[in-house]
Amino acid sequence: KKSLADAVLLMMAIRDVTVEIIFLTQTVVGILGNVFLLCHYTILYFTGCRSRSTDVILQHLVVANFLTLLSKGVPQAMAFGWERYPRDLGCKLFVFFHRVGRGMSMGSICLLSVFQVITISPPNSRWAELKLKSPKFIVSSICLCWMLQMLVSIIFPLYMSGKVSDKNITKKKDFGFCVAVRHDKVRDALHTLLLLLPDVSCLGLMLWASGYMVFLLYRHKQQVQHIRRKNTSCRSSPESRATKTILLLVSNFVYFYTLSSIFQIILNCLDNPSLLLVNIAAVMAALFPTVSPFLLVSRDATARRFYFVWIRNAKSLAVIRSM
Structure with a gap:
């Protein structure tokens, strides 16, 4: 019995280490x-090689992804390999920046969808008047989104505490590098509802914009179908390619966000979640920030050329250093 219990513990340890390495x-x-x-x-x-209004939003999406990955990866590494946990202030800061980055990723995708709808809308639509004005509001919209996410994310650190803390917490839930302070169920439900409102609003606006873009692309395809029959070399317009890229980002974001939300709901429902479940939830939460840059590179010819030049220069430097 003892050897069987030791074998089970060993298998669980190997399983947890495998998920951590992943x-x-x-x-x-x-x-x-x-x-x-x-x-x-x-x-x-x-x-100044390319002037595209959506590039500014994509830059902030990349920053948000970087912030999400770094604020989650560093404390997880500390909890896993270094056997040192962030203190109370460090835990609160990591949680705050992770929530800001996660929320800003959603906000950036939402802004991309809305501005692209305005860009590709037909001249006789209600959005036509905003076509010339919309680029002027991109920076202000991004700044407003950052401020909104920071205000909403302030609530999260209030519910978290570091493992190395002077506070005496009786009701707590272990999340690996931090612990969550548990309150009564009514208070937790109100807290969850308040935090879900911005996410649900962004997600609804994102899905509406995506549906409208699909409708515009379908109508455009129907209108130019006879031109394609006459001219087989006809290529899709830059607006059409950009729209398809944004739709690809939105579909991947919704898919990964749904997976991550399912695991977050499970974690919130359990009083003492296992380390394996906490790590799997962390992997799911980091899927979109990890995948999205490669999706953008695959759809951007300029980025692909830049990538190949970067790889070629890196190989050249390696050869020179080895000589």
Whole structure:
């Protein structure tokens, strides 16, 4: 019986370590992808090679992804490999920045969808008047989104505490590097409802804009179908390609957000979630920030050229150093 119990404990330890390694690998890959994309957009901005209004929103999406991955990956690594946990203030800061980054990712995708709807709307639509004015409001909309996410995310650190803390907490829920302070169920339900309102609003607006973009793309395809028959070399317009890229981002975000939300709901329902479930929830929460830069690179010819030049230069430097 003792050997069987030891074998079970060993299998559980191997399982937890495997999930932790997957999460840390995912974090490193995601950070590298977002750093590459941020360098790409920064070079485009300073060289003036391409002037596209949505690039500004994509830059902030990359920053939000980077913030999400870093604020989750660093404390998880501390809890896993270093055997040192963030103190109370460090835990609250990590949780705050993670929630801001996560919320800003959703806000950026929402802004991308809305501004793209305005861009591709037909001249006789109600959005036509906003086409020329919309680029002027992009920066202010992004700043407003950052401020809103910071205000909403202030609530989260109030419910969290570091494992290394002087506070005597009787009701707590272990989340690996931090513990959550549990209150009565009514208070927790009101807190959850308050925090879900911005997410549900953004998600609803995002889905509406995506549905309208699909409708506009379908109608445009029907209108130019006879032109494609006459001219087989006819290519899709830049607006159409940008719209398809945004739709790809939205569909992936909704899919990964749904998976992450399911695990978050399970964690909130359980009084003492296992370490495995906490780690799987962390992996699910980091899926979109990890995948999105590679989706953007695959859809952007300029980014792909920049990537190949970057790889070629890195190989050249490696060869020179080895000589």
